[in-house]
Each structure stands twice: as C-alpha cells, then as structure tokens.
Amino acid sequence: MSAVLDVSDFSVEFRTRSGIVRALDRVAFTVGRGETMALVGESGSGKSVTAYALLGLLDAAGKITQGRAVLEGVDLTAASPGELARIRGKRAAMIFQNPRAALNPIRPIGQQIADVLRRHAGLSKRDAMAGAIDMLRQVGIPDPARRASAYPFELSGGMCQRVMIAIAVATRPALLIADEPTTGLDVTTQAVVMDIVAKLASETGMATILITHDLALAAERSARIAVMHAGHIVEDAATKTLLANPRHPYTRRLLAATPTAAGALSALRSIPGNLPDLRRDDLPPCRFAARCDRRLPGCDAGLVWRDIAPAQRIACWNPT
C-alpha cells in the first residue's frame, strides 16, 4: 500500500502570552490509499491541531517547528500559502464538527458544491450544477435535484454534514480529514454519515483520517488507530491489535475508562492525574510519566518510538 500522506517528526508550537505551548511533538504516521486511520485522544491531546497544521490552517500564533508532511509527493510544510490553498480544495479535504456553521448560510447547498467543482475542477456552470446534484445523490440525500436549491437552515444536522462531505469529496481528493464529524449528531445519524464516508472512501480510494474522542467509533470505523496524549502519538497499531493487546499504559487506561456495551460501572477506571501543562519549559520527555504507574527511572532519559510488534508502534520503555 503506497502512502498517500507520510508525516514524520512533525512538531507544532503556539506562542501565547503565557508561554510557548508545545502542542505537537515529533508526530509521525502514514496513511495509505483507501485506508482509514483514526486519531484518538481526549481534549487537549493535539488531534485537531494535527489536522489543522497539516492543511496549513493554523492561526497566526501556531507554527510548524520541524518535520515533514508529504502528501502525494508534495511536502505540505514547505508549500506556500497559495499552494496549500490549492491542495486544500483539490487533493486534501476536511470536514468538521458542527457542519451547519461551516456552510454558507445564504447560498443554496447545490450552489456551494458547484462552486467547488467550478473552482477546482474547472467545470462549466451547467456541468458543475449537474455534478453537484450527482454528489448530493452519492451522499444519500433524497430527491437531490430539488434539495440542491435548499438552504442550510432548511436541513437537519445530519443532512448538513452530508452536504459538507459532498463538498469535501467533490474534487475526488486523495485525503479526507474528518475532525469529529459526528460529534453532536444522534447515533443513528452518526451511523449513516459514517457509512457514507466509508462508501466514498472505498469507491475512490481516498485515504481518511478520522479524528475522534470516541474510541468505540474509531474501533468500528478504522483499520488503524493512533492514540494521542499531550501532543505525542503514544501508540499506533492495527485496530484489532490495539484493542486486544494495548501496550502503552495510556491506551490501556483509556480503554479501561471507556463504557462499553457490556460490563459494570464499578469495573471502569478513571485515569489519574491531568494532562501536563504544555507551556512548561521542563516538560518531561514522556508526557504521560507523571500519571503513569509503570514509570521507570529511564523514562526521564528520553522518549523513543519503537515497533514492538508488526504494525504496532509505541512510545514507552516499559510497555504492558
């Protein structure tokens, strides 16, 4: 499987009034053609920052300090803002939480999809509109020809997310980043929306990064899961492996805290401690060390990522 996106040694910092936030530290992963990979973590873990940084959408305070992110041979970290804008429309797309806010409230949805097709695929007005209606059909919107003239406020949240997906995949991008795409939607709608993403990914060979706080959603929808904690990818493994045999202490803890369809509340365990303050100058090499019950003296010496098994990479000296 050839890598669509190859991220290595990728670090991001934010300059704030109260200090430098070391938001991402040496993040590395690859996503192959047609592959769905999940970035899972709690709030503050850096999973959304990763997405924004990759697509050059960081605000002025954020800066990529090192590393490469190669999308189809183009290093995104070295691309000019203009190139990034072209890539974003055409080769890499993103969908967000709260789709209604991401849609233009005063333009019909069909127009909004057609705009993308005209700008990035160079279609004529008429072809773009036909393409837009076809996209609406592909994302399962009933009666697409009529719905194309609807405005976002006339649609439910699930429908708006489908429109967002249609806009995102209209130009057949190589990479789709879905940042909490179903947070705020009902579970029934979530299932339908995720089905659509899966169908489009398998049809077009698009690589997908699913960013979510919901480990169960990630387990169900992705072949591989990368678990993030405080700006580090602490474990990156095939989904089955990660769930059956988590090796990083944080992954194990996260699984132990997640309610499932079986088991009792008393069996769930919270994760002790809090995320370290990423503004600290003396951040320990392993940012989980302070919360970890398997800490060794060597943990303060440095952090390395190593393959502990085929397709299972962790950042821990003392795996479980």
Place this chain on the structure above:
Amino acid sequence: MSSSTLRHARHVVSENPVTGIALALFTFFVLAAILGPSLAPYDPLASNTMRALQPPSAQHWFGTDQIGRDIFSRVLVATRLDLGIAAASVALVFAMGGFAGLASGFFGGWVDQLVGRIADTIMAFPLFVLAMAIVAALGNTVPNIVLATAIINFPLYVRVARAETVQRREAGFVDAARIAGHRDIGVLLGQVAPNIMPIMVVQMSLTMGYAILNAAGLSFIGLGVRAPTPEWGIMVAEGAAFIVSGEWWVALFPGATLMTAVFCFNLLGDGVRDIVDPRRRT
C-alpha cells in the same frame, strides 16, 4: 476579592500602555474636579480689564480672556461642573436605559414593544436638536441639561442592555437560578444584570465622553450653563469670536481640555472592560 481586582487592574494597565495613559488622564481630571477651586491661582470670576486678552505667560499659563479673567483658573474650576453634569447624566441614563433594556430583553412581549417604541421615538429626532428642545422647553438649568443628555443617550443604553439580556435569557444559569428558587425579578436583577454589567460599564465610559461634549455643546449655543459660570462650552463660544483677531488662546485651551477629556473617556472604555470582566482574569 478587591485586592485581586486591584492586582488584575495593574496587570491590565501594564499590558496596555494606552489604558495606562487614559487612566492617568482620568485621575488627573477627577483630581481637578475635586480640588480645582482650591488650586486655582486666580478667582475664576474676577475680571480685570487692565489685563484683558493677555497671551499665555508665566503669570497666566493659558492667558486671559476679554475681561481679564485667568483662563487657566476658569478651565480648572470648570472641570467639576462639566464632569459633574456628564457623570450625573450617565448615571441617570444607566439606571433608566439599563433597567428598561433588561426588562425589555428579559420579558419580551408588551414590555419590549413599549420600550422599543420609546427608544424609536427618541431616535427619530436629531439627538442634539432634541436635547436643545428639552432644555429650551424645561429651562436651562443644570438638572435639565443632565436630563436632556440622559434622554438622548437612552436608546443606546436600551439597545445594548436589551441585546445582552436576550443573549443570556436562555442561558443555562438562568434556568439554574429558577431551580434554585429565584423568581423572574430575582433572576433579572440577581443573575442577568450582573452579567451585563461589564458591557454597561464600558458603555458608560464611552458615553461619558459624548455626555461631556453634549453638555458643552448646549452651553456653546447658549442653551446650557449661563455665563459667567466657568464652563468649557461657554468659554469656547466666547473665545471663538477672538480667533479671527489672533487671540487664539481664549478658545484653544478650554477646547483642548474638552477634547482631552472626551478622548480620555473613549480610551478608557477598552481598559475598563478588561478590568471588570472576570473572564479576563488569570
């Protein structure tokens, strides 16, 4: 609480020097208003035709006017009256407009309709002309100038208070307060009002500038405070006649003071918001 407020205020000022300058100017004006009459080197009303229209000098820093009164003393003494009128009118409109806006936004319905119509009616007039009309009708006394200045600012306060209230009417903490046993009026005054206070205080600081300008404006056209009371508007009006003949200082110094005062209050607005908003506290 108060010591942390002070600490926070220092932090805000150190972060934003403009706020510091505005705060320094504000302190200066307040001191002038309080101590002005006792600090003035000359009697602001004492005329001395021998020394009429003297340019600024060591004895008369701002020069003298057409009947020889010391302009510096007059500008200094006038501070209390000008700031007093403005502060009183702002306090009055804050109470009237703030409460009307709160009630209008919170209860909606006929209260909202009524308050909205009153505000619209006021807005239908050119505001300064309305202020002139009120003072002309009621007589040009200080309380009437205060009232007129308050009335023309009323719609502004109603709008700000109403908009802020509507935003918070549905907030979770409003329901929480009801669950905690507050009646509507208690929710309004105890929960919503304190939350819109920061924005209202900023509003007060901003309109303070306009209020000073408005009071001085009324006096300038002869509908406000009457001569020979020292007041910036009258002094500018009186001095205006002498600009053409080259005696620029008669109008310039009271005018510049007036401008500085308005400027100071406008600058203060942002700083005040940073200080009174608890969310900015770290």
Place this chain on the structure above:
Amino acid sequence: MIGNDPTPPGAAGSTLLDVAELSKRFPLRRGGFFGGGHTPMVHAVDDVSFTLARGETLGLVGESGCGKSTLVRLITRLTDPSSGSIRFGQRELAALPAKAFARDADRARIQIVFQDAGESINPRFTAADAIADPLRKLKGVTGADLKAKVEEAAALCGLPLELLDRFPHQLSGGQRARVGIARAIATRPDLLVLDEPTAALDVSVQVTILQLLVTLRETLGMSYVFVSHDLNVVRLLCDRVVVMYLGRIVEVGPASQVFANPLHPYTRGLVAAVPRLDGLRDDALRLAGDPRSPIDPDPNACRFHGRCPIGTDRCGTEMPALRRFAGGRQAACHYAEEPP
C-alpha cells in the same frame, strides 16, 4: 404501578413521581394574515406516562428533538404542561404554574444537574456562590451555617474546598461538573434530574463523575431521572429506561433488557447504531432518514411510520398504544412480541 423495579431500594420503592398523560404543545407563530383559525402546534411531548420509584434511576433516551428536553423542563417544573398530571409524592404539581413553583416548598426537593456545567453556572459567581444560591433562596440558610452546608455539599461531591473561591472559567470541566452536582444536591432533593451531565467530559473524567453519582444516590437516597444520548452510559447507571421518539414513549423497561433485547423497532435501530469496541455492528438495522415533522402530526399514525423497517399500512392509520409485556416491559408497536 408500571413495571417491576429490578432493585427495590430497601424501605423505599414507593412511587416518588407519577407522570400521566403529560403533553406539551407549543404554538408556531401564525402565518401572517392568513393564519385564520388554526395555529400549527409543535407536539413536543405527547401523552407521556411513566413512574419513578424512590431510590430508582430512570434513563431517558432518544434522538435530538424527541422531546427529552421538554419533558425534563416539565418534570422539573420550569415549563407548564398543556395537559396531564405530574404527581410528586402525594402532591399534584401539574396545575401549579412554573412561576409559583419557583418559591414552592417542593422546589428544593426537585433539582437538576444541567448538561453544560460551564454554561449553567453564572460566570459572575464563584463555585461557593453557585452552591450557596439554592440553599439561601430555598432553605433560608445564612451565615456560618450556609458556609458549613456549602462545604459539606462540596465535600460530598469531591470538590476540594480551596476551589470554592474560583470562578467557573478557572475550573476544569470535571470540577465544573462537580460544582453543578454540589449545587443540585445542596438542598437534599428527593428527585434529581440529570440532563446529559457528562456529555462535555472526556471519558476518563466521565467515569469519576458517574461513580460519584452512584455514591451520592446511595448516600443521600435520591431518585434520578438520567437523560443521555450515550446508551452505554445509560445502561451503566439506570435501573429502567424510557425510550422516546417524536414526543411519545415507544418503549419502557429494565435497562439491561431493553438494550439486550429491544421490543420496539426504533429501539432496535438505536441500540444497533451505538458504536461498539468489539466492532460487532449490525448493519441490517441501520435507521435511515430523519424523524417526521413534530408539527401537527397525524394523531392516527405511528410517529415512527415511514422510517420504520417493519411498518405496514396499519401503522399509518392506527396509533399503536403502549402495551405491557412480561418482565415489566412496555412497547408501543403493533408488531412487538413478548420477549423470549
């Protein structure tokens, strides 16, 4: 009484809350000149009946727009019902206007923990102010006694006392949730309504809050109505569960059984849609489409008709009643069958 309580808590077990035929309709604004005689009505809650025993935890689940929030506002007496009855203990509360209930003696006995603890605490209040507010207004507690009671409530909720002087924005999500709970239990209510109390929290924090809620229920002997969109959490915390669809109850029963073996096709679809860590998903039960409009729904058609995978013509002409089944279960479907 409806249903069997799986775990009758000791001497309790008597009915605390008895909601019968409760409805809430909101008028839509008239369409200008042509509004005529009929104002379209949103049927937010329609003919809802259920009971809650003392010491019991009842889950309330359904999609957004199913009427959970309105039902919560009705039973916490923040909104007045259009019709029906809300019996709390021996007392009928439905006829009492919400405005009057604000200062009623029973106000202290029905409290609520709101969804977004951050938004439900007045930003101008410290944690201590927020917790003290209901004590002061509803119990008339003041002075040193108030301070002691606030600290007691905070301690019960695992909130360190040194955090009591902080404003909500200075607290973490988990700490804010604790403040919201401490405020709600400060007056020692009999009924605590929990409106998605952990929706905004990370899983690791959610666990501690859920475990706290269980401890509090046992220590203080409260009954819970627990609203959540997370069925796994509902299953963990609740004795029984009420499933709502478009304003009506479609299924009631012991939580473990409802989720293991749903009777109503909507519940089946809902349960099947929950992502599972084991990846065992039942795609055959996928619910497509959106719920129908809640504006003037056909009183003779099942609300789920049209979206239902097993619906027939009968469902379009005859509203299914909430029927009783073995094991204290109820379902409103013509085609529901006795559980095995």
